[in-house]
Amino acid sequence: MMTTQLDPQTLMDQAKTETGLTDFGDPWFRAPLGKLVDEVNQHAGLVSPESSAGVRIQSALSDRLKLVQYFKDHPEAADERVELACAIIGLPRTGSTMVHRLLAAVPHLTALWWWETAFPLPFPGEAANDPTPRQDAAKQMVDWLLTEWPDFESIDPMDAMAVNEEVVLLDRTFLSTTYDSMMPIHEYGYWQADQDHEPAFRDLYRFMQAIQHQRVAQGEARRPWVFKTPHHLMGGIRGLLAVWPEVKLVMTHRHVGQVLPSYCSMCASLSVGSSTTYRKEDQGAHWSRRFRTGLERLEVLRGELPAGQIIDVRYEDTVSDPVGMAERVLGQLGLTSDAATRAALEACVAGNVRDARPRHKYSADEFGLTPEGIAADFAFYHDTYLTK
Secondary structure (H helix, E strand, O other): OOOOOHHHHHHHHHHHHHHHOOOOOOOOHHHHHHHHHHHHHHHHHHHOOOEEEEEEHHHHHHHHHHHHHHHHHHHHHHOOOEEEEEEEOOOOOOOHHHHHHHHHHHOOEEEOHHHHHHOOOOOOOOOOOOOHHHHHHHEEEEEEEHHHHHHHHHOOOOOOOOOOOOOHHOOOOOOOOOHHHOOOOOOHHHHHOOOOHHHHHHHHHHHHHHHHHHHHHOOOOOOEEEEEEEOHHHHHHHHHHHOOOOOEEEEEOHHHOOOOOHHHHHHHHHOOOEOOOOOOHHHHHHHHHHHHHHHHHHHHOOOOOOOOOEEEEEEEHHHHHHHHHHHHHHHHHOOOOOHHHHHHHHHHHOOHHHHHOOOOOOHHHHHOHHHHHHHHHHHHHHHHOOOO
16 A cells, blocks of 8 residues: 655655756646646555655656756757657557667767756756766666666667657656556556647757757757657657647557567566556556557548658568668658768667567566457558558
8 A cells, every 4th residue: 555645746846955946937737747646646556656756757847947947048049940850650669769770870860869868958067068977877877777677678778878769858748658658557648648748749849959959069960850759659649740740750560469568568577566556467458548549540640641741661671671671761751871871770780689688578468468359459550551
């Protein structure tokens, strides 16, 4: 039985005390914060809520304070124009990480680094052209995370100096798929998928402006960004398009039977040891609903968008010919591939060999799933995108 109840105002006050700042900016975030805290208190069953969800939420609130202060200290950052080359929107476990790494390796494109998503704003006293303290802190965080969740390395690559998903920045908005991935707060997941995500993506734009401003100060050229997170499909996509209406969307496809149990296993690795209410057998139904809703809504969106705005990529092509796949996507983005680009893509493939990590072991029935049930639930999707 949980003995500690989180409180939004207390968490906000703690963030103020930690940072010495008081201005959270636009208060729109208070509604999703309140919903998240309510669901954590009622359903997460956390062994230590104040040191798990509480720390994560308070840290997010601290970063909101720091972001407002960053623009007060650097008003010119508001002039940064954040251009997207594309956003990879496929379900998790569909090869989207490899597509992300390949496109981010292209010399004239870029992506967020893991350490930037963990610590997007400078530490006190940090030199303007030297983010080493944050990089070192991120490396220590990765080491700690892999100690806490030893199975995670077999599921998803984690490296402080590698590219990462922008959903980690969206965690600071409290509208994020991260939260129901880490805790059994199913109603929060359904609720957030139904919200207006435009304010969250406006905040994401501000975080991106601050990060780009820092990179420019370090002597880097401005380059179009490659985004990637399944959160776009599972709630955020219309918010993304409200802020970047013409962004090309790269949809990665794989049979859901090869995707859904794997994702349930990843969530289990994050939750089993920290929650008294987590039940593996309930997870299949939850994520089936989340995945299906996202895929159905994307089909509706396809009918509204101009032809060519969604680029479809099959998992089999990513595995069999990753460089060729990446060059095809670049062509559909209106970008050309030269010798330097191909060399970068080949180097990326060589540096991301799957055999370098432990094998991921799981079974569908652990999560209340059957191959037949998945095939029936997602026939509408498989028949459209995965049959020749």
